[in-house]
Amino acid sequence: MSIQDQIKAKLKDKNAVLVAHYYVSGELQTLAEETGGIVSDSLEMARFGQNCDADIIIVAGVKFMGETAKILSPEKTVLVLDDKATCSLDEDCPIDEFSKFCDQHTDRTVVVYANTSAAVKARADWVVTSGSALTVVKHLHEKGEKILWAPDKHLGNFVQNQTGADMLLWQGSCVVHERFKADALLTLKEKHPQAAVLVHPESPQAVVDLADIIGSTTALINAVRDRKESTFIIATDNGIFHKMREVAPNKILIEAPTMGVGADCESCAHCEWMAMNDLENCLNAIQNKTHEITIEESVAIQAKKSIQKLLDFTA
Incomplete structure (x- = not known):
């Protein structure tokens, strides 16, 4: 039996669903769709998990995606394929430093990108995706609100240029x-x-x-x-x-090219953490319930409020 067939059998046996991000391997994306899961961005992965009747959500992506799935489905078991698979944007925005930054600017509405930890989402007023950031910030700007934005400085700069909003930017970036x-x-x-x-x-x-x-x-x-x-x-x-x-x-x-000063290849735009997801650790996660996501209840409740604002706004 192929490893794909083994995974399919285990998913069915354990009433589990596989959700995969667009950036993981084609094998995992195909497997997710063939087994009734989804391939999408991080928020849609989490929303799909919330709305399906599976008991277990298997997240092929990075850790913050597993956390988002758990926030929206606290009653379900959420597993990631490798809990060391993280994100530079998440790593660039540790909660202690971010909280201090927010405390220094209490007059601003805190808007954070989905690529952040559960703790950072809990500290925010709004969570946005790259697809919704413009409309949310435009809405807040029209209400006269000033924005504290985190963590991606490039996305923040783009949104600021497009909306004219008063935005204070955290200086994180995506390594890819x-x-x-x-x-x-x-x-x-x-x-x-x-x-x-x-x-x-x-x-x-x-x-x-x-x-x-x-x-x-x-x-x-x-x-x-x-x-x-x-x-x-x-x-x-x-x-x-x-x-x-x-x-x-x-x-x-x-x-698009990534060549230039310090580059070691002409085009090497692939996240090393996304690459840590493979069929072997997918099977291991299902068989052995490895890398389960847990979030402190108070953090999860608060983080869900900031995510729910976006879901209600874009409904």
């Missing part, structure tokens, strides 16, 4: 998107003048400035599917190519 190089991207654009450039807003401003489309993972996938161009240069984690090829098999996809 930080690597994209505008000068090399410009050279690549010259080689492929008919290509559309798709950029995730966690990228540096100079890269965002070269984009035809700026958007979340879901928005970039939809752009490849729906736009008329046959070729796309894509500045986000290359794990997304699996879903893009699935929805648009005839399109040509080119990785």
Whole structure:
């Protein structure tokens, strides 16, 4: 029996569901969809887990995604494939330092990106995704509120430029998107003048400035599917190519360059923590109930309030 078949049998036997992020391996993405799970961004992964009737949610992604799933489904068992799989944005925003920062600016509404720990979400007024950040901040700005934003400085800068909101930015960044190089991207654009450039807003401003489309993972996938161009240069984690090829098999996809000072490859945009997810530790998680996510109840309750604001706002 193949390892995929073993996982399928265990999922069914234990009434478990596999939810996978767009950035994990194609094997895990395919397995999630074949077994009635979902491939999506982190919030939709958690919402799917909340709304399904599974007793166990298996999260193929990174730790904060498991925490978000647990926050929305406290009564369910939530397992990640490797609890050492983290996120630089989460690591860049430790709760003790962040709380001090918030305490120094109590006049500001605290808005945090989904790529944060449960404790940081609990300290926030709002949690947003890359797809909802603009609309939420625009709404708050129109109400006259000043924003304290964390943790991604590039996404925060993008939102600030688009909305004109008064935003104080925490200085975190994504190690993958930080690597994209505008000068090399410009050279690549010259080689492929008919290509559309798709950029995730966690990228540096100079890269965002070269984009035809700026958007979340879901928005970039939809752009490849729906736009008329046959070729796309894509500045986000290359794990997304699996879903893009699935929805648009005839399109040509080119990785945006990460070459430049200090680079060790021409294009190496893949999260090392996402890469820690594989079929072997998926099977191990289901069989042995490894890497279970637990969150202090008071933290989970408070974090859910800030997430629920977004869910209600975007409903």
